[in-house]
Amino acid sequence: MAQAVYLQTYGCQMNERDSEEILGMLGAQGYVVVDREEDADVILLNTCSVRAHAEERAFGKMGLMQKLKRERPSLVLGILGCMAKAQREEVFRRLPQVDLVAGPAEIYDLPDLLAGVAERRQRAGLGAGARMLAVDRKVRPLERRPTTDYRAGQVTAFVTIMEGCDKKCAYCIVPTTRGHEVSRPVNEILEEIQQLALAGYRQVTLLGQNVNSYGKRFLDGSGWVGPGRRRALLQLAARTGEAAASSDGAPAPPRLVDFPALLRAIDSKTSIDRIRFTTSHPFDAHAELFRAMAECQAVCEFLHLPVQSGSDRILRAMRRGYTAGTYLGQLARLRALVPHVALSTDIIVGFPGETDADFEATCALMERVRYDSAFVFKYSPRPGTEAAGWPDDVPQTVKERRNQAVLELQSRISHEKLEAWVGREVEVLVEERNRRGQLTGKSRSNTTVVLEGSDDLIGELVPVRVARVTGTTMIGDPVDRPASAR
Ligand code: SAM
Ligand code: SF4
Numbered sequence: 001m002a003q004a005v006y007l008q009t010y011g012c013q014m015n016e017r018d019s020e021e022i023l024g025m026l027g028a029q030g031y032v033v034v035d036r037e038e039d040a041d042v043i044l045l046n047t048c049s050v051r052a053h054a055e056e057r058a059f060g061k062m063g064l065m066q067k068l069k070r071e072r073p074s075l076v077l078g079i080l081g082c083m084a085k086a087q088r089e090e091v092f093r094r095l096p097q098v099d100l101v102a103g104p105a106e107i108y109d110l111p112d113l114l115a116g117v118a119e120r121r122q123r124a125g126l127g128a129g130a131r132m133l134a135v136d137r138k139v140r141p142l143e144r145r146p147t148t149d150y151r152a153g154q155v156t157a158f159v160t161i162m163e164g165c166d167k168k169c170a171y172c173i174v175p176t177t178r179g180h181e182v183s184r185p186v187n188e189i190l191e192e193i194q195q196l197a198l199a200g201y202r203q204v205t206l207l208g209q210n211v212n213s214y215g216k217r218f219l220d221g222s223g224w225v226g227p228g229r230r231r232a233l234l235q236l237a238a239r240t241g242e243a244a245a246s247s248d249g250a251p252a253p254p255r256l257v258d259f260p261a262l263l264r265a266i267d268s269k270t271s272i273d274r275i276r277f278t279t280s281h282p283f284d285a286h287a288e289l290f291r292a293m294a295e296c297q298a299v300c301e302f303l304h305l306p307v308q309s310g311s312d313r314i315l316r317a318m319r320r321g322y323t324a325g326t327y328l329g330q331l332a333r334l335r336a337l338v339p340h341v342a343l344s345t346d347i348i349v350g351f352p353g354e355t356d357a358d359f360e361a362t363c364a365l366m367e368r369v370r371y372d373s374a375f376v377f378k379y380s381p382r383p384g385t386e387a388a389g390w391p392d393d394v395p396q397t398v399k400e401r402r403n404q405a406v407l408e409l410q411s412r413i414s415h416e417k418l419e420a421w422v423g424r425e426v427e428v429l430v431e432e433r434n435r436r437g438q439l440t441g442k443s444r445s446n447t448t449v450v451l452e453g454s455d456d457l458i459g460e461l462v463p464v465r466v467a468r469v470t471g472t473t474m475i476g477d478p479v480d481r482p483a484s485a486r
Contacts, residue, residue: 005031006040010058011048013278014178014207015081017158018107019046020150022080028148029111037068042076042114044100047083049173051380055083059094066097076100076117080107082177085135086384092131104178105137105163108144138179139164142219145184155431155459156274157201161189161262162208166216167281169308170319171351173382174209183214183223186257186265194270202429202459203274204266211277212284214259224258259284260292267296273461274429274444275299279306283321287333294337301338302446305331306346306375310365311358314351319386324365331369342372342445347406350379350399352390359402363409372417372445373472374410378403418447418469425479428464430457449474 005026009019022044023033034040043065048054062079069075078100079091085103092098099117102110113132120132140163151157162183165175193204208214217223257265259277266275275298280289282305293299305327309315312323334341347362366374378399381388394402428449430441438450439457443464450473451457451464457478464476 002030002032003041004034004039005042005044006034006037007044007046008061009046010054011046011050011082013158013205014160014209015046015048016152017160017207018081018104020152020158021146022046022107022110024148024150025108025111025146026114027150028146033150037065041074042078043068044078044080047079047081049082049086049177049382051377052382053380055087058083062095062098066095069097076114078102078114080104080110082173085177086173086382088133088135092133098131100132101135102132103135103137105140106134108141108146109134139182140179142182142184151201153201153431155201155429156203156205157196158207159189159192159196159204160184160207161211161277162214165209166213167210167283167321168319168386170317170387171348171379171382171385173385176384178209181210181213181217183208183216183218185218186262189262190265190269193266193272197270197272200459201272202461203276204272206262206266206275206277208277209279210281210284212259212280212286212289214262215257224256258288260286260288263289263292263296263299267298273298276302276446278304280304282307282327282330285330287337290330290334290337293334293341300444300446301340302342302344302444303334304344304346307365307369308346308348309351309354309358310362311354312361314354314358317353317387318348318351324361328365328368340445342447343369344373344375344446345369345371346375346377348377348379349402349406350394352379352387352393354379354394354402359405363406366406366409366413370413370417371410372447373414374406376403376406376410414472415469418472418474421447421466421474422468423466425463425465426474426476428462428476430460430462432458443474447474448472449476451476451478453478 007019007023009015037043045058045062047058062077065077069077077098079098080102081104084091084101088101091101100113102113113134116132142163162181164179164181166181168175196204215224263275280303285305307327308318308320310324315323349359381392426443426449428441428443430439432440434440439453440448440450443449449464463479465479466474466476468475
């Protein structure tokens with residue numbers, strides 16, 4: 001009989017996409033996906049380590065799953081992803097019933113690892129000595145990406161364009177858990193996106209921890225390595241007559257393709273209607289990215305550019321590689337090229353040494369930029385990171401207060417910006433019906449829009465007149481155009 005698998009995902013969109021790939025692989029092996037733990041033979045948690053809170057949720061959930069296993073010893077339990085890598089000893093210590101621990105670079109080994117668990121169990125008797133640990137790879141072997149696929153949605157899709165992170169932000173565990181950066185070849189990405197477009201998908205979100213360093217390193221060792229090297233390669237290309245994709249969108253040898261070039265190639269060579277991407281590190285976001293955003297019709301007018309703090313002192317301690325001034329300069333260039341661009345950001349409050357004045361600088365930057373939305377995080381020391389060695393000296397109550405203040409500030413700005421849309425027309429990609437039965441979708445600027453209409457509109461790009469706004473949502477009606485104007 002087919003084995004049933006239940007998979008729960010924590011954390012970022014990269015994890016969500018990894019989970020889709022995992023389910024695609026397991027589906028091809030004959031597993032059926034179930035949405036209740038009670039119906040599963042295999043329970044997997046794809047975990048996040050960015051903050052202690054995310055880890056505690058996964059520990060708590062797997063603790064409950066262990067109770068299920070006591071009643072049903074044949075159950076297989078697995079911890080996958082970042083926590084598997086960052087907390088392997090802790091996982092086995094606190095979760096003795098777990099059979100399998102596999103890091104982000106090992107997800108393509110999952111069918112083999114599950115087969116290994118089954119084989120060991122057979123040899124040693126149910127449950128005993130069946131544990132498998134796979135967390136040692138430094139880079140995900142992208143050449144082994146499964147061709148079988150599973151997608152959670154039918155209108156929008158995630159496309160991973162690179163893995164890992166080579167930055168060393170002082171607070172962040174991701175480079176340790178996800179390993180070195182490696183990019184997928186351009187042609188493979190173009191092919192995947194065109195197939196999605198042909199299958200009826202209208203939007204892709206390109207994923208990477210820092211999409212702006214796309215093309216720096218490919219699996220075969222080629223890549224542009226850094227801005228200086230890229231310039232040199234482009235000059236060489238001009239001399240030798242090799243096409244440079246970033247200047248005209250033509251295909252180029254992989255080593256010459258950077259992120260703006262990739263955007264241009266997707267825009268010109270596939271029929272996908274909308275392109276989004278996340279995340280952009282400000283250090284690597286250059287004018288050429290903004291030009292590509294302005295010139296590529298399919299690229300949505302939206303940029304998530306995490307600033308983390310508005311204080312230069314704190315940014316330096318975080319090892320972010322930019323100042324508030326250079327960051328604001330980038331946004332000014334972007335806004336000159338893409339005037340109505342919507343912006344979102346990540347903010348960390350309570351980083352070690354953050355004073356009231358540092359915090360005020362963050363609020364001042366937010367007032368100045370007027371982001372459309374922001375994700376706010378209370379600093380959480382992560383063992384193994386540079387900042388974990390420093391005193392976590394901002395008291396929890398102060399972190400809470402700053403967190404609340406930033407949320408209130410952002411909520412006011414978001415609302416003011418949303419209200420400015422009332423009466424205007426937005427293009428909505430209708431995705432689904434919400435729990436209340438209304439159609440919902442996103443504007444190009446990434447705002448949720450609610451509208452009434454028939455199911456035929458799902459998957460369509462619909463012009464909508466914004467009637468009112470509530471919280472973070474626009475409410476509107478499809479614009480009925482005369483037939484001649486369609
Ligand atoms: N690569 C992206 C970048 O550099 O902007 C961010 C990826 S990270 C998974 C998402 C966000 O989590 C970060 O932008 C940061 O705000 C937050 N974060 C990371 N480590 C954190 C920590 N130790 N404590 C609190 N927030 C953290
Ligand atoms: Fe973490 Fe910095 Fe890499 Fe983002 S760029 S994943 S914050 S180390």
